[in-house]
Amino acid sequence: MKKTTLLKTTLLLLVIISIxxxxxxxxxxxxxPETNLANENIIPKPSKIIxxxxxxxxxxxxxxxxxxxxxxxxxxxxxxxxxxxxxxxLTIPVNSTxxxxxxxxxxxxxxxxxxxxxxxxxxxxxxxxxxxxxxxSAEGAFRAVQTLRQIIPNKSNDTITNHKMWLVPTGxxxxxxxxxxxxxMLDVSRxxxxxxxxxxxxxxxxxxxxxxxxxxxxxxxxxxxxIKSWPKLTQVSGNTEVGGGKGGFYTQEDYxxxxxxxxxxxxxxxxxxxxxxHTNAAVVxxxxxxxxxxxxxxxxxxxxxxxxxxxxxxxxxxxIDDVIREISAxxxxxxxxxxxxxxxVTKKKDYIYFLNTVEKIVQKYNxxxxxxDEISQANIGSQSIAQHWRDKEHSVEANEKGMKIIxxxxxxxxxxxxxxKSSTYGLDWAGYVPVxxxxxxxxxxxxxxxxxxxxxxxxxxxxxETITNMATLEYLAFPRIIxxxxxxxxxxxxxxxxxxxxxxxxxxxxLKRMNVNYYPSQLIDWNISx
Ligand code: TNX
Numbered sequence: 001m002k003k004t005t006l007l008k009t010t011l012l013l014l015v016i017i018s019i020x021x022x023x024x025x026x027x028x029x030x031x032x033p034e035t036n037l038a039n040e041n042i043i044p045k046p047s048k049i050i051x052x053x054x055x056x057x058x059x060x061x062x063x064x065x066x067x068x069x070x071x072x073x074x075x076x077x078x079x080x081x082x083x084x085x086x087x088x089x090l091t092i093p094v095n096s097t098x099x100x101x102x103x104x105x106x107x108x109x110x111x112x113x114x115x116x117x118x119x120x121x122x123x124x125x126x127x128x129x130x131x132x133x134x135x136x137s138a139e140g141a142f143r144a145v146q147t148l149r150q151i152i153p154n155k156s157n158d159t160i161t162n163h164k165m166w167l168v169p170t171g172x173x174x175x176x177x178x179x180x181x182x183x184x185m186l187d188v189s190r191x192x193x194x195x196x197x198x199x200x201x202x203x204x205x206x207x208x209x210x211x212x213x214x215x216x217x218x219x220x221x222x223x224x225x226x227i228k229s230w231p232k233l234t235q236v237s238g239n240t241e242v243g244g245g246k247g248g249f250y251t252q253e254d255y256x257x258x259x260x261x262x263x264x265x266x267x268x269x270x271x272x273x274x275x276x277x278h279t280n281a282a283v284v285x286x287x288x289x290x291x292x293x294x295x296x297x298x299x300x301x302x303x304x305x306x307x308x309x310x311x312x313x314x315x316x317x318x319x320i321d322d323v324i325r326e327i328s329a330x331x332x333x334x335x336x337x338x339x340x341x342x343x344x345v346t347k348k349k350d351y352i353y354f355l356n357t358v359e360k361i362v363q364k365y366n367x368x369x370x371x372x373d374e375i376s377q378a379n380i381g382s383q384s385i386a387q388h389w390r391d392k393e394h395s396v397e398a399n400e401k402g403m404k405i406i407x408x409x410x411x412x413x414x415x416x417x418x419x420x421k422s423s424t425y426g427l428d429w430a431g432y433v434p435v436x437x438x439x440x441x442x443x444x445x446x447x448x449x450x451x452x453x454x455x456x457x458x459x460x461x462x463x464x465e466t467i468t469n470m471a472t473l474e475y476l477a478f479p480r481i482i483x484x485x486x487x488x489x490x491x492x493x494x495x496x497x498x499x500x501x502x503x504x505x506x507x508x509x510x511l512k513r514m515n516v517n518y519y520p521s522q523l524i525d526w527n528i529s530x
Contacts, residue, residue: 028161030057030160030161031160032054032055032057032128032160032167033055033157033167034053034054035051035053035054035055035167035169035170036051036053036169037049037050037051037052037053037126037151037169037170037171037173038050038051038171039051040150040151040169041150041502041503041506041507042147042150042151042503043150043208043482043485043486043500043503043504043507044208044209044485044486044488044489044490045486045489045490045494045495045499045500045503046147046173046174046175046490046494047174047175047176047490047491047494048172048173048174048175049171049172049173050171050172050173051169051170051171052126052127052170052171052172053169053170053171054128054169054170055128055167055168055169055170056104056126056127056128056129056130056131056167056168056169056170057104057128057160057161057165057166057167057168058084058090058092058104058152058165058166058167058168059090059103059104059161059163059164059165059166060090060091060101060163060164061101061102061103061104062092062102062103062104062105062106063092063093063094063096063102063104063105063106064077064080064081064092064093064094064095064105064106064107064108065077065094065095065105065106065107065108066094066095066107066108066109067108067109067110068095069110070110070138072137072138073108073109073110073138073141074094074095075138075264076108076138076141076142076145077094077095077106077108078094079142079145079264080092080106080108080145080148080149081093081094083145083149084149084152087149087152087154087513088152088154088156088166090164090166092106103129104129104130104131105129105130105131106130106131106132106133106148107130107131107132107133108133108141108144108145109132109133109134109135110135110136110137110138110141111123111134111135111136112136113134113136115174116134116135116136116140116176117176118140118176118177118180119136119137119139119140120135120137120139120140120143120176120177120180120209120211121135121136121140121174121175121176121177122134122135122140122141122143122144122147122173122174122175123135123144123172123173123174123175124144124147124148124172124173124174124175125172126168126169126170126171126172126173127170128170131148131168133145133148138266139266142206142265142266143175143177143209143266144173144175146206146207146208146209147173147175148168149207150207150510151168151169152166152168153166153167153168154509154530155530177209177488177489178444178488178489178490178491179443179455179456179457179458179488179489180211180456180457181211181212181406181456181457181458181459181488182209182210182211182212182457182458182459182484182485182488182489183210183211183212183213183214183270183406183457183458183459183460183488184201184205184210184212184213184214184415184459184460184461184462184477184481184484185213185214185215185216185272185408185459185460185461185462186198186201186213186214186215186216186462186464186473187216187219187416187461187462187463187464187465188215188216188217188224188464189216189217189218189219189221189222189223189224189241189274189281189464190219190221190222190241190242190302190463190464190465191241191242191243191245191464191465191467191468192222192224192241192245192247192248192249193464193470193473194248195250195254195257195258197469197470197473198213198215198258199258199261200470200514201213201473201477202258202261202262202265202267203265203514204478204481204514204516205265205267205481205485206265206266206267207510208481208482208485208486209485209488209489210267210481210484210485210488211266211267211268212267212268212270212457212459213262213267213268213269213270214269214270214272214337214459214461215258215269215270215271215272216272216274216339216461216463217250217271217272217273218272218273218274218275218278218279218281218282219274219278219280219281220278220279220280220281220299220304220306220307221240221241221242221280221281221299221300221301222237222238222239222240222241222247222249222281223237223238223249223281223282223285224238224248224249224250225249225250225252225255225271225327226249226250226251226252226255227322227323227326227327228252228326229322229326230285230286230319230322230323232285232286233281233282233285233286234249235285236284236285237281237282237284237285237298240281240298240299240300241300242300242301242302242464242465243300243468244300245468252326252330255271255327255330256330259330259331259332259333263332268332268333268334268335269331269333270333270335270336270337270370271327271331271336271337272337272338272339272370273320273323273324273327273337273338273339274338274339274340274341275309275320275338275339275340275354275358276291276308276309276311276340276343276346276350276351276354277304277305277307277308277339277340277341277342277343277344277345277346278304278307278339278341278342278343279307279308279309280296280298280299280306280307281298281299282309282319283296283307283309284296284297284298284299286319288313288315289309289310289313289315289316289319290309290310291308291309291310291311291312291313291316291345291346291350292306292307292308292345302465304342304344305342305343305344305345306344306345307345308343308345308346308350309346309354311346311347311350311351311353311354312350317357317358317361320358320361321361321364324336324361324362324365324367325365328365328366328367329365331367334367334368335367335368335369335370335385336362336365336367336368336369336370337369337370337371337387338355338358338359338362338369338370338371338375339371339372340355340371340372340374340375341371341372341373341374341389342372342374343374348377351374351377351378352377352378352379354378355371355375355377355378355379355380356378356379356380359378359380359381359384363383368383368384368385369383369384369385370384370385370386370387370406371384371385371386371387372386372387372389373386373387373388373389373390373391373394373395373398374391374394375394375398376394376395376397376398376401376403377394377397380398380401380403381401382401382402382403384403385403385404385405385406385456386398386403386404386405386406387405387406387408387459388405388406388407388408388409389408389409389410389414389461390409390410390430392447392449395447395450396447396449396450399449399450399451399454402454403454404454404455404456405450405454405455405456406456406457406458406459407443407446407455407457407458407459408458408459408460408461409446410429410430411430411431411433411437412433412437412438412441413438413458413459413460413461413484414430414433414460414461414463415460415461415462415463415476415477415480415481416461416462416463416464416465416466416467416476417429417430417431417432417433418432418433419432419433419434419435419480419519419521420432420434423519424475425466425467425472425475425476426466426476427463427465427466433480434521434523435479435480435483435504435521435523435524436497436523438460438480438483438484439480439483439484439486439487439495439497439500440497441487442492443455443457443458443487443488444492445492457488458484458487458488460477460480460481460484462476462477470517471517472517474516474517474518475517475518475519476519478511478516478517478518478519479504479507479511479518479519479521479524482504482507483500483504486500501523501524501525504524505524505525505526505527506527508526508527508528509527509528509530512528
């Protein structure tokens with residue numbers, strides 16, 4: 001341990017000791033009403049909850065301390081403090097050594113305990129005087145902080161003491177994710193969404209422990225990310241979208257700011273450049289890439305499957321190399337998504353040659369390739385990942401090749417499917433997806449042909465043909481994405497629709513506070529009173 005760290009740790013210990021010694025003298029005995037941690041409305045449902053039926057009084061005499069050996073843990077502490085301030089307007093200092101009136105602490109501790117099985121696992125101990133979070137990594141601490149945020153009540157109890165106090169039920173939570181990949185996808189190509197819109201979506205996803213955000217950055221209707229070596233992509237095709245709106249695109253600086261914001265929320269950004277089909281916008285900017293023999297024209301409709309790159313041209317692969325190189329350089333996450341879906345006008349042998357070549361380019365830039373389930377038709381290696389959306393046979397083939405699989409079955413996870421016939425937005429080609437249908441299924445049992453160990457996790461995609469702004473995005477994503485978050489985190493034995501319904505009903509106050517235009521499904525008895 002470095003000298004300064006040792007000094008800091010000693011100092012912190014002294015502060016904690018002096019708080020607990022001082023306690024006996026000055027602290028009045030407080031009488032708390034009975035609580036039950038096991039009945040709290042936590043989503044996703046934690047692995048284990050033991051309630052001890054008393055309360056931790058969160059108030060102005062509370063401070064947060066974090067493991068002094070890790071700057072990242074301090075960041076998590078600061079995040080918690082910021083969110084408590086936003087929620088109940090209470091200021092909680094982080095790692096302060098000057099606070100005289102400290103009575104209770106929240107300690108975020110880096111721990112090597114073997115019971116913490118994954119980097120996202122955590123323990124959350126809530127006692128009357130202290131809340132302790134144990135986790136191996138800051139990521140685990142961050143997930144624990146989301147659980148804690150969800151059990152801080154909106155209203156203070158003013159009958160306990162002479163100042164405001166928010167009662168957090170006591171007990172112990174031990175928790176671990178079922179799947180390492182728990183994602184959502186946003187199609188910013190059919191309609192463009194601003195950096196601020198994406199950041200708001202990240203805020204909401206993080207609250208429910210989602211850890212992957214896949215951005216669909218190119219399609220027939222628009223190209224959304226600046227590529228410095230091919231500037232016309234955004235100069236020409238950044239300004240078009242479905243319905244003829246003004247479109248938009250991210251500069252590389254914008255994209256970096258999304259990536260950094262996501263990282264602060266322990267969310268990995270996965271960039272997708274869809275090819276060889278879904279490429280009309282790229283072809284309009286650079287007609288040399290064209291493979292369908294027609295003169296490229298801007299497209300703002302909703303059809304799919306009419307465009308393709310020319311899989312026989314060297315220039316096409318030079319182009320793809322530049323695009324993947326530039327995007328990979330500003331993407332710290334391990335994945336690059338190459339699309340690969342609905343390439344109906346690409347000859348089968350060209351499609352296979354194309355995929356084989358592109359997989360090598362992705363790997364050259366040290367990324368793992370993800371593609372929609374069709375990619376399993378090519379000679380893809382087991383390091384690449386197939387995203388199941390429609391065709392079971394493709395996903396079974398991917399499984400046979402030893403590829404990992406991300407589950408996004410349209411009938412369950414497509415956030416752009418209408419809830420029911422009265423839905424204002426959305427499509428219905430995969431059927432209606434009401435809130436219970438989106439929740440009531442088991443990712444591990446979805447296809448019995450898949451090896452359990454090949455299922456990386458699940459992702460809920462939001463295609464944007466029918467939505468144009470944040471309010472309509474939220475209408476389709478919420479509340480269904482909250483259920484998908486639980487499907488990714490909690491094991492089947494912990495999930496049950498009747499219990500989930502109650503916990504979901506109680507998300508209304510958070511969604512309202514965050515100004516989320518959720519779809520008020522009649523299946524849920526929304527608790528709008530608190
Ligand atoms: C199919 S899902 C598509 C998208 C559309 C979506 C609309 C997939 C890989 N391709 O291009 O936007 O349906 O639901």
